[in-house]
Amino acid sequence: MERAYQLSRDPVYFLMAAFFALLTTGLPAVMGQPRFMPFIQAVVLTIFLAISVRRGDIRSGLGIVFLWLAVTMSLILLLTWFVPEQLERAFDNGFMQRAMTSEWYFARSPLPGGITVEPLATAAEIAGIVLGSLLTGGLVGAWFLVRMANLAAFSAGHLLGIFGNPFLIFIALPVWSILQIAGAGGLVVLCAEPLLSGRFALGPWFRRRSRLLALFSGIYAIGLLAEAIL
DSSP: OOOOOOGGGOHHHHHHHHHHHHHHHHHHHHHTOTTHHHHHHHHHHHHHHHHHHTTTOHHHHHHHHHHHHHHHHHHHHHHHHHOHHHHHTTSTTHHHHHHHHHHHHHHOOOOTTOTTTOHHHHHHHHHHHHHHHHHHTTHHHHHHHHHHHHHHHHHHHHHHHHHOOGGGHHHHSOHHHHHHHHHHHHHHHHHHHHHHHTOOOHHHHHHHHHHHHHHHHHHHHHHHHHHHHO
16 A cells, blocks of 8 residues: 655655755855844744644654754854854854854863853753743744754864864864754754644643653753763
8 A cells, every 4th residue: 555645754855954954054154144044044944843743743853853953063064164254243252252162172261151151041041942842832942952053063163173174073062062952952843742733731742752851851961961060
């Protein structure tokens, strides 16, 4: 028997998501739009996420979010590596962010924007990812997520430009950043489900997704702990 067509499993759907990830990241980044870039990224990512989640396809939703993060972070990292002065304008205080990243790595200064330096900002970020996704179908959570990923890629691209060696990517992009972004990405997908699916019953949703919620919450928490310790 021929299987029913599912848009959320169509390779073209994922290719389109990758294309729009490039488009909504590349153009604002090159044009130096620090507020428009995360806004348009979050809106378009939420649209693609909704296509999967409204069909009850959480696996596809996770795939879309992680594909989006991989594409956008790779693009920002490469652009920062090759044209750092241009990418500075795509971030608030981009020059200072690059300077503080250098001080963190070479002078062992506190990590800019880290949990030990700005604990309230980190708490707001967690609330935005979890509560924001629950209340807006993932839109607010996606904004916090792409903002986190963009900044991590920008800092990593700056360090790679100094190192001059692409094989040092896991030094330029610390493991705790990867864990936090992965955990936050999973939480955005899961917390967007109740509103996007039209079944805003948190009890059944929590029981149904408890394992995945525990998994991605744990990944995020380990990332925060590793950042604080290391």
